[in-house]
Amino acid sequence: MRTIKSFVRRTGRKTSGQHSAINQLWSEYGVNFSKKKLNFYSLYRNNFPIHLEIGFGNGEALIASAESNTDKNYLGIEVYDSGIGSCLIKAKKKQINNIKICSGDARDVLEVQIADKSLERINIYFPDPWPKKRHHKRRLIQKDFLRLCASKLKKTGQLHIATDWNNYAEHIIEIIEKNTDFIVSKHLKHNGKIKLERPTTKFEKKGLKKGHFIWDWVLTKIS
Numbered sequence: 001m002r003t004i005k006s007f008v009r010r011t012g013r014k015t016s017g018q019h020s021a022i023n024q025l026w027s028e029y030g031v032n033f034s035k036k037k038l039n040f041y042s043l044y045r046n047n048f049p050i051h052l053e054i055g056f057g058n059g060e061a062l063i064a065s066a067e068s069n070t071d072k073n074y075l076g077i078e079v080y081d082s083g084i085g086s087c088l089i090k091a092k093k094k095q096i097n098n099i100k101i102c103s104g105d106a107r108d109v110l111e112v113q114i115a116d117k118s119l120e121r122i123n124i125y126f127p128d129p130w131p132k133k134r135h136h137k138r139r140l141i142q143k144d145f146l147r148l149c150a151s152k153l154k155k156t157g158q159l160h161i162a163t164d165w166n167n168y169a170e171h172i173i174e175i176i177e178k179n180t181d182f183i184v185s186k187h188l189k190h191n192g193k194i195k196l197e198r199p200t201t202k203f204e205k206k207g208l209k210k211g212h213f214i215w216d217w218v219l220t221k222i223s
């Protein structure tokens, strides 16, 4: 069991719509935790590349990406039940069939369920910033986590990270500088007014309203 978690489990805050979406739609979109590696062909019924989003929140970006890239398969991991419920509602409403959802800690799902060298892309948009110094160890982006992501990506696979938190950005820069698995293919600091390759997210919009800058990195696997 991991003692330091990158999240606090929030329970009991689901709306009735989110609750019934989980009950009714989990069998269609959900992937249960098991110790076996996922077989992506049997999950999606095709061999399209797999794009993983970690901590998708309410699923806004995951749904938008899946909708506009029907030649890719999307896998989302989230610990927050009401976010999962919201994402399922959107997926069903838009009749999206290239999305699957895992509920749980992304580090466990990656380690246990995802085969090495099986993903084309991993997206981590606005991970919890844990601004207090004593909580920095809870931040998801750490040296070991980058290594874990690299091991799951195919050759030249990409990891996209975005944050609106200056202090987290400085931390991410330090981690990237020390890493030996990725090179930086793109690095942007912007005010949300430029056209990006990725959809805007709910947390990003909140950050922009507060006047935060946005930092984006696209890392490409080299080893």
Ligand SMILES: C[S@@+](CC[C@H](N)C(=O)[O-])C[C@H]1O[C@@H](n2cnc3c(N)ncnc32)[C@H](O)[C@@H]1O
Pocket (backbone or CB within 6 Å): 006, 007, 054, 055, 056, 057, 058, 077, 078, 079, 080, 083, 104, 105, 106, 107, 124, 125, 126, 127, 128, 129, 140, 201, 202, 203, 204
């Ligand atoms: C600040 S929110 C950002 C949500 C969304 N990406 C956005 O930009 O709107 C971070 C999300 O990551 C999720 N999260 C944090 N640690 C996680 C982990 N280890 N595995 C899966 N999800 C995690 C949280 O539950 C939360 O919903």
